Amino acid sequence: MKALKVGIIGFGTVGTGVYNVLQDFKDIEIKKIAVKNINKKRNIENFDETLLTDNPYEIVNNPEIGVVIEVAGGVNPTYDVLKTAIQNKKHIVTANKELLAKEGSELFRLAKENGVIILYEAAVAGGIPIIMPIKTILCANKITKIAAILNGTTNYILTKMGEKELSYDVALKQAQELGYAETDPTGDVEGFDTAYKIAILSTISFNKKVNINKIYREGITKITAQDIKAAKELGYTIKLIALGQVVEDGKVDVRVHPMLVAKKHLLAKVKNATNSIMLTGKPVGELVFTGAGAGAEPTASSVVGDLLVLASELEASNHPLPQAICNHTEIADQIDIGDTFNEYYIAINASNNPGAIGVIGTICGKNNINISTIMQKGTKDDNTAEIVVITERSKESDVQNALQELLKSECIKKIDNLLRVMN
Ligand SMILES: NC(=O)c1ccc[n+]([C@@H]2O[C@H](COP(=O)([O-])OP(=O)(O)OC[C@H]3O[C@@H](n4cnc5c(N)ncnc54)[C@H](OP(=O)(O)O)[C@@H]3O)[C@@H](O)[C@H]2O)c1
Structure with a gap:
C-alpha cells in the first residue's frame, strides 16, 4: 500500500479513536488535525501538538493530503469545508449523518463531478457494517424493508425504564450521569439522530433520494412508566424504531417513532446502547446486523475500515469504487403518516x-x-x-x-x- 496522507477534522470522541487506531497503520500518515479550540488539553500520550490547527481549510487546501476524515459533526461550517475538499479532489471519509441526510445530494453530486469518493460507514450505527454491505455484497437484492434501532441513548433510556420501571425523567438523568446521554439530549430523544440515519439507509437501500424533511418523526419523551408497564403486561417492550419500507406503487414509507415491539421479536431483545438493523431483501431474505452503534472504538473501526478500503482501491486503480458512488437520481415518493x-x-x-x-x-x-x-x-x-x-x-x-x-x-x-x- 502506498503511503496515504490524511487530514482529520475533529478530535473529539471519534477523532481521538481514529487517531489511536491509525497508530497501528504505518502506511497512513496523519498530516494535520483540525479542532475548534486549539488550547484544549488533549489527554493523549506522546501527542505531537504541532499536528493541530484550528483552521480546517489548512487540511482541505493542503495539496499533500489525499483523504479528509471528517469527524467534527454538524452542518456549519462542515458543509462548506467538505465542498472545498471535494473541489480540491480529496476523497472524504465521514461519520457525519446530519450533514449527509441534509446535504448529501449536493455533496455526492460534487464528488461525482470531481471524481472522488465519499465513504460514510460510521455515519449509521457506528461500528456495525451496514452501508458497505448494502452497497456491495447485497447489491443483487431488491431491499423492501428496514426496521432498526439506531440510537443507543434512547435504547438505553427505554431499557432502564423497562427494567426498573423508572419514569422517563429519572432514566434520562441516570443516562446523562453515566455518559450515555448528552447534557442537551434533544437530538437523540426527539428522534432527529435516528431520522438522519434512516434517511441515509433508505436512500441507499431503495435507490431513491429520501427527503429528511418528509420523514415523520416522534421521539421518546412522551413515553410514561405507565405505558412501559402496560406494554409489559401485554407482552411487548417499547423501542424507538426507524422504519423504511417500500409500499404500493413503489412509494416509500420512512418514519421514526416509538413502538410496542412483541417480546418474541428480535428487536425487542436489543438492550441498552446496542443498535440493530433488520433488513428484508430479495433474494437474500431477512438479515440482522447487531452491535455497538457508537463509541470511540467501534466508530473508529468503521472510519478506519473505510479509509483502508479507499487506500487499497486507490492502489489498485485510479477509478473510484463503482459501488461506493452515490448517484441516485430518482426522488423517493414518500407517503404521509396518515x-x-x-x-x-x-x-x-x-x-x-x-x-x-x-x-x-x-x-x-x-x-x-x-x-x-x-x-x-x-x-x-x-x-x-x-x-x-x-x-x-x-x-x-x-x-x-x-x-x-x-x-x-x-x-x-x-x-x-x-x-x-x-x-
Ligand atoms: N460519538 C460517537 O460515538 C459517534 C458515532 C457515530 C458517528 N458519530 C459522528 O461523528 C462526528 C463526531 O462526533 P464526536 O462524538 O466525536 O463529537 P465530539 O466529541 O463533540 O468532537 C467534535 C470534534 O470536532 C471539533 N470541531 C468542532 N467544530 C469544529 C470546527 N469548526 N473546525 C474544526 N474542528 C471542529 C471539536 O474540537 P474541540 O475538541 O476543540 O472542541 C472536537 O474535537 C459527528 O458527526 C457524530 O454524529 C459519532
Whole structure:
C-alpha cells in the first residue's frame, strides 16, 4: 500500500479513536488535525501538538493530503469545508449523518463531478457494517424493508425504564450521569439522530433520494412508566424504531417513532446502547446486523475500515469504487403518516362510569378500527379509569379521526398516548 496522507477534522470522541487506531497503520500518515479550540488539553500520550490547527481549510487546501476524515459533526461550517475538499479532489471519509441526510445530494453530486469518493460507514450505527454491505455484497437484492434501532441513548433510556420501571425523567438523568446521554439530549430523544440515519439507509437501500424533511418523526419523551408497564403486561417492550419500507406503487414509507415491539421479536431483545438493523431483501431474505452503534472504538473501526478500503482501491486503480458512488437520481415518493397502516396501542383516561368501554368500541367501529384487546387498568382517585386498547391493522388517518371523536365524548377525559405496534 502506498503511503496515504490524511487530514482529520475533529478530535473529539471519534477523532481521538481514529487517531489511536491509525497508530497501528504505518502506511497512513496523519498530516494535520483540525479542532475548534486549539488550547484544549488533549489527554493523549506522546501527542505531537504541532499536528493541530484550528483552521480546517489548512487540511482541505493542503495539496499533500489525499483523504479528509471528517469527524467534527454538524452542518456549519462542515458543509462548506467538505465542498472545498471535494473541489480540491480529496476523497472524504465521514461519520457525519446530519450533514449527509441534509446535504448529501449536493455533496455526492460534487464528488461525482470531481471524481472522488465519499465513504460514510460510521455515519449509521457506528461500528456495525451496514452501508458497505448494502452497497456491495447485497447489491443483487431488491431491499423492501428496514426496521432498526439506531440510537443507543434512547435504547438505553427505554431499557432502564423497562427494567426498573423508572419514569422517563429519572432514566434520562441516570443516562446523562453515566455518559450515555448528552447534557442537551434533544437530538437523540426527539428522534432527529435516528431520522438522519434512516434517511441515509433508505436512500441507499431503495435507490431513491429520501427527503429528511418528509420523514415523520416522534421521539421518546412522551413515553410514561405507565405505558412501559402496560406494554409489559401485554407482552411487548417499547423501542424507538426507524422504519423504511417500500409500499404500493413503489412509494416509500420512512418514519421514526416509538413502538410496542412483541417480546418474541428480535428487536425487542436489543438492550441498552446496542443498535440493530433488520433488513428484508430479495433474494437474500431477512438479515440482522447487531452491535455497538457508537463509541470511540467501534466508530473508529468503521472510519478506519473505510479509509483502508479507499487506500487499497486507490492502489489498485485510479477509478473510484463503482459501488461506493452515490448517484441516485430518482426522488423517493414518500407517503404521509396518515396513509400508513399499523396496529396501535391507545391509552385512554375515561370516567369510571358504565358505558365508557362501549363508547370506545362504537367510535373505533365507526372509523373502521377493529379492537383486538381492551383492558381497564384500575381506577384513580378522581373516579377516572385507565383503559388500554390494542387495535388490529388500521389506517393512521382513521385512528386519528377516532381519537378526535373520542375526545368529544363526555366520558373520555384524555388520550394519554398513542403508539404503534410491531409484532
Ligand atoms: N460519538 C460517537 O460515538 C459517534 C458515532 C457515530 C458517528 N458519530 C459522528 O461523528 C462526528 C463526531 O462526533 P464526536 O462524538 O466525536 O463529537 P465530539 O466529541 O463533540 O468532537 C467534535 C470534534 O470536532 C471539533 N470541531 C468542532 N467544530 C469544529 C470546527 N469548526 N473546525 C474544526 N474542528 C471542529 C471539536 O474540537 P474541540 O475538541 O476543540 O472542541 C472536537 O474535537 C459527528 O458527526 C457524530 O454524529 C459519532
